[in-house]
Every structure is written in structure tokens, then in C-alpha cells.
Amino acid sequence: MLCQLGARQATVAVLDFVNPFSAGLALPPPVGDSVWYHWxxxxxxxxxxxxxxxxxxxxxxxxxxxxxxxxxANGMRDFFAHYYRPPLQ
Incomplete structure (x- = not known):
């Protein structure tokens, strides 16, 4: 999916402690993203x-x-779930 977005233009957010894609894949971080989220x-x-x-x-x-x-991750999921649709399990 990241390849389909065009890796150099994609901005990816992760509902977790850190966003490994900005550092690990050299993707531009989303505006306002934090290097560290901690519930x-x-x-x-x-x-x-x-x-x-x-x-x-x-x-x-x-x-x-x-x-x-x-x-x-659970806290972010709870508070931001209304904004995105998680995949069906």
C-alpha cells in the first residue's frame, strides 16, 4: 500500500508510541506529528x-x-476511531 501511495510523497500516521515510517523509510512526517506519544x-x-x-x-x-x-495504541484507537475505519477482523 505504501508503494501505491508513492513512498516519497506519502504521509503516514501510526496509532502507537512512535511512527517508525518517518525515520525508517525516510517518509516526510505528517504536519503536527510527534516523535513520541505516550498515554x-x-x-x-x-x-x-x-x-x-x-x-x-x-x-x-x-x-x-x-x-x-x-x-x-489503545488510547489512540479509542479516541480517534471515529475518524478512521479500522479493518474488519
């Missing part, structure tokens, strides 16, 4: 950016099957 520290129920702001510049939102940090 209870940088994000939480009372403090998180609106989905429309967080994903405004994103071509693809990835929901990892095996996240680096499960609490962060």
Missing part, C-alpha cells in the same frame, strides 16, 4: 488534539496489530 504523558482522555487536526495532512492511518506500547 498519560503526552496524550490522554483530557488532553489530545482533535482528530481533524492530528490527521489533517495524513494519507494513511495505520493501526498496528502488535503496537510498541499497548496503552498508547
Amino acid at each position: 498519560g504523558r503526552t496524550l490522554g482522555p483530557e488532553y489530545h488534539p482533535p482528530a481533524e487536526e492530528m490527521f489533517a495532512d495524513v494519507d494513511l492511518i495505520l493501526d498496528p496489530k502488535w503496537p510498541i506500547e499497548i496503552w498508547t
